[in-house]
Amino acid sequence: MSDTAKDLHSEYMVINMGPSHPVTHGTVKFLLTLEGETIIDMKVDIGYLHRGFEKMCENGTWEQVIPYTDRLNYVSPLINNVGYALAVEKLIGIEAPQRCQYIRVIASELARISDHYTNVAASGLELGAFTAFLYFVEARELIWDLIEMLCGARVTANYVRIGGLKNDLPDGFKTKSRDVFKRCRELWADVDKLLTKNRIFIDRVRNVGVMPPEDAIAWGFTGPCLRACGIPYDVRKFHPYLVYDQMDFEVPVGETGDNFDRYLVRMEEINQSMRIVEQALDKMPTGPVNVDMPEYRWQSKDDISNRIESMIFHFKTVTEGIKPPAGEIYSAVEGANGELGFYLVSDGSGKPYKCRVRPPCFPLTAAMPKMVRGSFIADIIPTFDMINMIGGECDR
């Protein structure tokens, strides 16, 4: 600091951004040190949405954890369902039937689409492009209609079961999804025209929140934020789960790792996800959607009401919970924000001994100070939006 500045008693302004600030919507607090509008330092304070997810899981049966996972990333709950079910299946050592796997792919991709819609829309909103926000919210509404038709709820899906699904695809799903995707693509094109080439938008996001690829890997970035740096890491491609290896889709990658690349990657992923859903619907095999293993998947109601052995066994599995063999497992799926991992430890009882979640947005949120230091207050907004920190997942 120069002598004049010292004489003027000039000092940094320390300011709390959040938790009740429009951009942090109650889930995070930034402690900013400002010089004028420039950010000198920033501390991220998380934990406002902590609910003790892991402890709750330890007190519920393996089945009861599934509704809890809906509340992790509450914008794309179906992916969390799928991720948890896959982890438990890996622990048990079973594989769901083919048709189930296809439907799970459809469910995850629908959730991914809705998540990216929300994310791009919300960033538009917070940058002042209110209209783009509502176009994508309309599109998301249509996708949620599909999800509601599939699982009976819009957000709290609770759809995937260990070793199967709650129910099969409903009638008319394919026709409806075709109509929905048509309208969604129109709205996508509108938003694309409103934002992608608009210089006001480009100036807000370009070269803002840049993360070099080496640093991104070092900080543990995954998902669209890592792909924006130019690294095509996608769990669906590198460690294919379900039937993703039979799907034809591209991994969008950016070049510089700034917010504009993150935006472009997400916009392209919406299209790729729609392609995957259409392919999966076309290739959909017939057959059962649940494994025929009463010890892991509840039996059908016909069996329960007609056979006394089934009835007794049903009571046993429901009250005690299914019992995966003792052991520990890590299984990851490609969440909407990145690698969503479940680390499960079983002691052979009906309840998880430990259920740890690797949230994709925790490393991203941790890197916020690095990304915004030295830039303006206004740059926090696109950066924070584009890392898409979801309180429910980050704080658990």
Place this chain on the structure above:
Amino acid sequence: MADINIIHNYPKMGIPMGKLKPKRVRKNIELTLWERLYIFEIIRGMHITTIHFFLNLLGFIFPPKGKKRRIMTVYYPEEKLTLPVAYRGRPVLVMRENGTEKCVACGLCEKICPASAITIIAEEKENGERFPAAYTLDMARCVYCGYCEEVCPKEAIVMSAEYEGLARRNRQNLRFSKDKLLRPEKSVKDRIEYIRGIYAKCNY
């Protein structure tokens, strides 16, 4: 600024090529002249919003066939959404025609409920039949997961299509007892048929 050709360097960083299909989304690093001049893209954006403006305005005056207006908003209390049969509203107990509940107080729903919303006090009739003397469903706790419906061996509790009347000033008022939960079987017939369809078949 990072090396912009990083996409060609990633094998060096220990990431295998695999059968990836990377697709570059960033067309240009620097702004093109077209983008540099604000005005054209602004006019294009205004063109989009203006088209939406006039189409929606016309949609109010001349509604499209089979709809009241072009936009998808539903005027809620007056109009209601048509819910898919899969929709999980609040759980209700199914009532037999003689006014008693189908529930036999086996306690499976109480056990599986992830939010511990259900409390059952079971009793026996003279003929040895079990029935719930008290069945309390705390709607302040219920998360609408539908497990109670899924595990119930008697089709006695189902997720109805009701979603209203759950705003109360006092949480005590949200503890619904049996008389508030019972619904005649006819009113939830669709749902019972639906859950038979999805849960009843062997291997579903």
Place this chain on the structure above:
Amino acid sequence: MVADLIESIVKILFIFGVNIGFFSPILGWVERKQSALMQDRVGANRADIFGYTLIGLFHPIADAIKVLTKEDFIPDGADRLIHTLAPFISLTPAIVAFAVIPFGGQYELFGHRVNLIIADLDVGLLFVFAFASLASFGAVLAGWSSNNNWSFLGGLRASAQMLSYEVVMGLNIIGVIMVYGTLRLSEIGAMQVNFFDWGIFLQPVGFVLFFTCAIAENKRAPFDVAEAESELVAGYFTEYSGLKFVMFWMGEFLEIVTIGGLVTTMFFGAWHLPFVSDQMLLNFFRFAGPNGAAILAILVNIITFFTKVIFFIWLQMTIRWTLPRFRYDQVMRLGWKMFLPIALINIFITGLVILVK
């Protein structure tokens, strides 16, 4: 003398009625409804009287009742006097500026010369800008007196932005002044009888720049950095509530109308229909007698003028709901590095053309 007084009072009441009584409440409704239609929504339509909602037209009334019954909140540690004064400083210029904008020509009515402008100042254009600069004090004082960091940052941004755009706007109108050779707005309007003499044909660049700068001066999106709700909560009026908050709001809406009026007067032929002069109107309405013809012509003038104003209000709303917000430094860069040179070049070229002619 008495006739002059009556004429002035009638004109003042008319403009006051149109601005405060019509535009200011109705623009709140227009903003809601127009943004809704642009965004595939319905917009506010729930306020009803005996079950009639009238496409949401009762919402301004509901809003008025609401703000009148709100607590008038002054934060602890705020400068009470300045905090109270700021909204007035912000609102007054917006009302006053319309005094020098003509909404019709000059007519002979009952032997009395009627000039359809409240104050026909010979420095009308300067008067507008003098008062527009006053409005920036409102924002700055509101931000500084609120004892809130976000308000303070908003006030800083507002002062820097409004001062820099005033410079560009001032340079812009020099082009207009050079073309028409007068600062009197009624004369500028009167000179645009011929369709091809409209300002938009003589000063196309000037129009784009003036319109943009005027929106920036009014601090509306995409230039609403001073009140950017996602960055600064609500900027300089974060700590305002009730009627004082609404005064900022009203000031903004009235300024929209003023901008519409100014743009119409300077660039879009003021009260003139294309290819129709006032004399032609009088001749056309000859059947109604001399006074009747004048009254009808005045009506046509006023309707034409306000139709144009309403179009520019619509345009401003469309811009506001289409574009994302600039960043603070980008607003500054745009003002000083792009608009200022273009405005200077515009003056230079205008001068060159006038010289050649």
